[in-house]
Amino acid sequence: MKILVTGTAGFIGFHLANKLLARGDEVVGLDVINDYYDVSLKYRRLAFAGVQQQDIEYGKPVTSQQHGNYRFVNLALEDEAGLQALFAAEHFDTVCHLAAQAGVRYSLVNPKAYVDSNIVGFAHILECCRRHQVRHLAYASSSSVYGLNTQMPFSTHHNVDHPISLYAASKKSNELMAHTYSHLFDLPTTGLRFFTVYGPWGRPDMALFLFTKAILASKPIQVFNYGDMMRDFTYIDDIVEGVIRVIDHPPTGNPNWDSRAPDPASSPAPYKLYNIGNQNPVPLMDFIRAIEEGLGKKAILDLQPMQPGDVPATWADVSDLASELNYHPQTPVKEGIARFLEWYLDYYTYIPQ
Numbered sequence: 001m002k003i004l005v006t007g008t009a010g011f012i013g014f015h016l017a018n019k020l021l022a023r024g025d026e027v028v029g030l031d032v033i034n035d036y037y038d039v040s041l042k043y044r045r046l047a048f049a050g051v052q053q054q055d056i057e058y059g060k061p062v063t064s065q066q067h068g069n070y071r072f073v074n075l076a077l078e079d080e081a082g083l084q085a086l087f088a089a090e091h092f093d094t095v096c097h098l099a100a101q102a103g104v105r106y107s108l109v110n111p112k113a114y115v116d117s118n119i120v121g122f123a124h125i126l127e128c129c130r131r132h133q134v135r136h137l138a139y140a141s142s143s144s145v146y147g148l149n150t151q152m153p154f155s156t157h158h159n160v161d162h163p164i165s166l167y168a169a170s171k172k173s174n175e176l177m178a179h180t181y182s183h184l185f186d187l188p189t190t191g192l193r194f195f196t197v198y199g200p201w202g203r204p205d206m207a208l209f210l211f212t213k214a215i216l217a218s219k220p221i222q223v224f225n226y227g228d229m230m231r232d233f234t235y236i237d238d239i240v241e242g243v244i245r246v247i248d249h250p251p252t253g254n255p256n257w258d259s260r261a262p263d264p265a266s267s268p269a270p271y272k273l274y275n276i277g278n279q280n281p282v283p284l285m286d287f288i289r290a291i292e293e294g295l296g297k298k299a300i301l302d303l304q305p306m307q308p309g310d311v312p313a314t315w316a317d318v319s320d321l322a323s324e325l326n327y328h329p330q331t332p333v334k335e336g337i338a339r340f341l342e343w344y345l346d347y348y349t350y351i352p353q
Contacts, residue, residue: 002026003247004092006125007099008049008072009033009042011203012140012194015240016096018049021067028061028090029072031099036106036113037204045201046072061086077121087132094247097125097139100170103205104144104309107167118170119177126177130185136250138243141175141191143232143277143314144168153281153315156193156265156273165309175273182271188250189270192243195277195316199236199336200343207231207284208337211291211299212344220302221288227303229284230313232277235331235339242276242318245325265320277316278329290334294341 003020007013008029020027029049033042033056043053050066056074059082064070075082077099101107101117122139129137146154148162163169178189198208214221251272257263265273292298306312321327 001093001247002028002090004028004030004086004090004095006030006077006095006097007140009046010098010102011045011201012197012236012239012243013098014045014049014201015199015236016098016243017070019240019244021049021070024069026069027067027071028086028092029070030075030086031072032076033074034101036102041201041204048201077124078116080124080127083124083128084131087128087134091132092134094136094138095125095129095134096243096247097122097137100140102167102203104165104167105307106205107165107170108309111166114166114170118167119173122174122177126181126187130181130187134187136188136190136247137178138190138192138246139174139178140171141193141273142168142171143193143195143275143316144311145172145175145193146311146314150313152313153279153317154193154275155317156275156320157263159264164311167309179267179269179271182251182267182269186270188252189272190246190251191273192246193273193275193277193316194239195232195234195275195314197234197236197239199340202236202340207287208291208340209344211288212295212341215291215295215297215299218300220300222302222304223284223288224304224310225306225312227285227288227301228312230281230315231284231287232279232281232314232316233287233333233336234276234278234316234329235333235336238278238329238331239276242274242321242325242327242329245321245327246274249325274321275316275318276321276327277314277318278331278333279316279318280329280333281313281315282333287333287337290337291341293334294338
């Protein structure tokens with residue numbers, strides 16, 4: 001297939017693009033390379049895939065020096081004309097839209113970035129897919145949409161009308177916007193609710209990266225809700241495996257959908273929502289102990305109250321993805337942390353922090 005993957009300078013998009021290239025797909029990667037976190041890590045992800053920083057020019061696709069079937073374009077989601085021109089030129093079979101303004105806490109500080117990228121930008125992606133006959137749009141949602149819901153495990157069949165951050169609200173809006181396009185224009189769309197993704201080449205604003213850096217530097221780590229938290233940590237390889245299974249299976253609509261008892265996860269239209277998680281929540285303190293064990297060094301704990309917009313626990317019900325697409329995450333948290341630490345220590349041996 002010819003696939004557009006947005007967010008390929010980012011964590012999940014980088015890994016997904018490499019996996020699709022390895023199986024022989026033609027991939028066009030897109031990213032604006034913003035400075036939400038260290039752009040040097042983003043450029044090094046691109047370089048790993050054969051796209052050199054000096055060759056990147058806004059709006060002009062550059063071919064990878066490593067993969068003949070990979071091209072990258074630096075383009076903003078807000079640039080509607082640029083996106084329309086790209087879609088018109090490329091004739092994509094499938095779009096996997098992972099680009100977004102990430103982060104729950106940052107959405108309290110800079111809400112406009114979330115409206116511009118996650119709402120306006122997503123509207124542009126939907127319009128491009130509709131106008132250029134894309135066969136399937138898979139897009140990143142988030143476990144954050146569960147908000148005030150405390151019924152565990154989180155299921156896509158639960159109500160998610162009470163988000164507690166603008167980031168979560170923007171992702172919920174994406175699901176609603178996608179359903180509208182599936183209903184009105186018969187555009188197959190699948191939303192992917194990711195649960196705390198971690199692994200090599202990960203995001204520096206995420207807990208594993210922050211904890212590792214601080215422990216190595218003998219600095220305190222901030223532990224929110226005084227450590228009384230649980231997360232469904234999901235290793236990047238398991239996430240990518242789930243995403244690819246979804247990409248390969250566009251939804252066709254649920255013939256048993258009942259308007260008197262509407263299922264939020266499906267529709268008569270070609271629309272579907274899936275959780276992608278490990279289905280095995282881990283206490284935050286156990287997660288920290290696994291990092292300590294991997295580094296051979298104890299953490300200095302700075303216990304803090306719960307942060308606004310955060311939730312005490314996440315736990316993914318992935319039964320739909322398992323039964324419908326045979327998705328079964330394989331990576332225990334200790335193993336995943338060990339792989340991350342191996343990458344981190346090697347990476348920063350050559351790239352000083």
